[in-house]
Amino acid sequence: QQQVKQSPQSLIVQKGGISIINCAYENTAFDYFPWYQQFPGKGPALLIAIRPDVSEKKEGRFTISFNKSAKQFSLHIMDSQPGDSATYFCAALKGDSNYQLIWGAGTKLIIKP
Amino acid sequence: EAQVTQNPRYLITVTGKKLTVTCSQNMNHEYMSWYRQDPGLGLRQIYYSMNVEVTDKGDVPEGYKVSRKEKRNFPLILESPSPNQTSLYFCASSSRLDRAGDQPQHFGDGTRLSIL
Numbered sequence: 618q619q620q621v622k623q624s625p626q627s628l629i630v631q632k633g634g635i636s637i638i639n640c641a642y643e644n645t646a647f648d649y650f651p652w653y654q655q656f657p658g659k660g661p662a663l664l665i666a667i668r669p670d671v672s673e674k675k676e677g678r679f680t681i682s683f684n685k686s687a688k689q690f691s692l693h694i695m696d697s698q699p700g701d702s703a704t705y706f707c708a709a710l711k712g713d714s715n716y717q718l719i720w721g722a723g724t725k726l727i728i729k730p
Numbered sequence: 731e732a733q734v735t736q737n738p739r740y741l742i743t744v745t746g747k748k749l750t751v752t753c754s755q756n757m758n759h760e761y762m763s764w765y766r767q768d769p770g771l772g773l774r775q776i777y778y779s780m781n782v783e784v785t786d787k788g789d790v791p792e793g794y795k796v797s798r799k800e801k802r803n804f805p806l807i808l809e810s811p812s813p814n815q816t817s818l819y820f821c822a823s824s825s826r827l828d829r830a831g832d833q834p835q836h837f838g839d840g841t842r843l844s845i846l
Contacts, residue, residue, distance in 0.1 A: 623772070626770070651834075653835075658839065658840070659837075659839055659840070660820050660822070660837025660838050660839055660840055661773070661820070661835075661837050662834075662836075663834040663835065706772060717778065717788065717789075718775075718835075720772040720773040720774070721772055722770055722771060722772040723772050
């Protein structure tokens with residue numbers, strides 16, 4: 618019940634296309650859902666985050682869509698660029714803790730020029 | 731420059747030889763955490779600390795120790811490393827406020843450990 622399931626494991630998208638990464642959770646007590654971006658040789662960095670009181674949040678080319686009833690959320694990258702090639706992690710804040718994030722397994726995204 | 735610094739970045743060692751991975755942050759953050767990253771498993775939390783002298787177990791604490799004697803430092807200790815601890819390790823910090831979990835976590839660049 619504490620897991621966050623992320624798919625796909627890897628994704629190849631043509632430059633200019635839309636990249637979509639999906640996450641699903643079971644624990645309805647989760648109430649904060651961040652996405653982190655990780656480049657090779659670096660630690661993850663916060664990209665964008667959402668709370669379940671909104672269904673969508675957009676920052677530039679990055680959008681989180683949130684479906685509370687389905688317990689799913691997804692990251693959309695519009696006009697994908699080679700510089701977006703990275704590993705993306707979704708996460709959820711553990712409902713009974715103020716400090717522990719539960720992480721998805723990660724998606725390795727490759728944008729082909 | 732605000733940063734989390736881990737040392738060493740790479741280490742190859744043998745089973746049973748005690749090692750310490752250091753982590754230091756210069757942002758005066760209360761909350762610090764250690765993760766291990768393994769392919770297909772994402773990030774799993776080892777230990778975390780809410781402030782000086784306050785530490786708690788994460789999801790995979792077995793075989794690890796930590797200490798938080800100073801606010802800026804949070805070393806990870808492997809008393810008797812074993813091959814199943816071969817992994818990529820990350821230290822992270824964030825300001826606590828009311829909920830550290832929803833503050834951006836600032837990560838170091840990682841330490842790749844190989845235990846032979």
